[in-house]
Amino acid sequence: MFRALPTFWIAACAALFAAAQAVACSAIDFTELTLPQDSRPPAVRALLAAYPDLMLSPDGAAISRDGANWLPLGTARDIGPRQALVDASPMDQFLQTYPLGSSPEALEQRTAPFFDPGRFRNTPLFAMLWFSSEAAARNSLVRVGFSGLSDGAVMVTSHRGVDCQLRAVVARLDGGSGAVKAAFRTPGGGFNWRRISGTDRLSAHSYGIAVDLNADLGGYWRWSGATEGQVGAYDNRIPPEVIEAFEAYGFIWGGKWHHFDGMHFEYRPELILHSRIAANTR
Numbered sequence: 386m387f388r389a390l391p392t393f394w395i396a397a398c399a400a401l402f403a404a405a406q407a408v409a410c411s412a413i414d415f416t417e418l419t420l421p422q423d424s425r426p427p428a429v430r431a432l433l434a435a436y437p438d439l440m441l442s443p444d445g446a447a448i449s450r451d452g453a454n455w456l457p458l459g460t461a462r463d464i465g466p467r468q469a470l471v472d473a474s475p476m477d478q479f480l481q482t483y484p485l486g487s488s489p490e491a492l493e494q495r496t497a498p499f500f501d502p503g504r505f506r507n508t509p510l511f512a513m514l515w516f517s518s519e520a521a522a523r524n525s526l527v528r529v530g531f532s533g534l535s536d537g538a539v540m541v542t543s544h545r546g547v548d549c550q551l552r553a554v555v556a557r558l559d560g561g562s563g564a565v566k567a568a569f570r571t572p573g574g575g576f577n578w579r580r581i582s583g584t585d586r587l588s589a590h591s592y593g594i595a596v597d598l599n600a601d602l603g604g605y606w607r608w609s610g611a612t613e614g615q616v617g618a619y620d621n622r623i624p625p626e627v628i629e630a631f632e633a634y635g636f637i638w639g640g641k642w643h644h645f646d647g648m649h650f651e652y653r654p655e656l657i658l659h660s661r662i663a664a665n666t667r
């Protein structure tokens with residue numbers, strides 16, 4: 386009996402810890418979040434609202450997480466998409482406004498060549514927000530299962546509650562149609578520390594903030610045989626409720642890109658908020 390006590394207490398503590406984690410997991414619906422109302426540029430407002438621990442320098446020109454290392458925001462420059470893909474300043478990331486929702490208007494914007502909102506990424510900002518080493522990213526990983534939708538699971542980061550946001554997506558879709566469940570079958574994966582094919586830039590999967598669903602349904606522009614900048618129609622088979630659930634919890638969808646990546650969802654709450662702020666201020 387005496388020897389059994391430690392085991393009991395370990396089990397009890399583990400149960401309490403799990404319960405505390407469940408309570409601590411409070412997902413944010415970024416399509417409902419109250420928008421910041423001030424005179425700062427929409428992109429700055431979106432960044433600070435999406436990542437409340439970021440600080441803005443007094444002159445509004447740089448951001449920091451620790452007050453010691455300041456990253457210049459730059460300006461949204463008049464540069465072409467090819468340059469923005471390889472050399473985006475933090476502000477250049479917002480050159481194109483991500484279209485929210487699953488309306489025909491939102492889905493048709495991708496027919497414009499190089500309309501790829503979310504593909505312009507500033508690597509130093511991603512290092513500040515997420516990780517600058519594979520080891521740090523790996524240390525943060527947790528498994529999120531698609532229980533209720535499929536027997537699949539992916540590894541994503543727990544940093545900034547990304548795992549919690551993904552669990553909220555799954556919970557919202559639980560009980561969905563066969564098409565919804567099919568999208569979550571045999572997922573392509575989450576965390577993967579790797580460079581984007583043909584480039585020296587880290588993929589969003591490196592930070593554990595991206596999820597690939599069923600590749601058979603998603604579609605990828607390179608597999609279509611298209612030429613860059615001249616990608617044709619995208620045969621979407623991802624149900625609208627899946628797109629909307631991901632967007633609510635901060636994930637943009639690659640199916641809205643000219644260079645479509647229909648299986649790819651990426652945690653970019655700043656782009657969801659920027660889209661809403663831009664719609665209100667125009």
Ligand SMILES: [Zn+2]
Nearest residue numbers: 595596597649
């Ligand atoms: Zn992906």
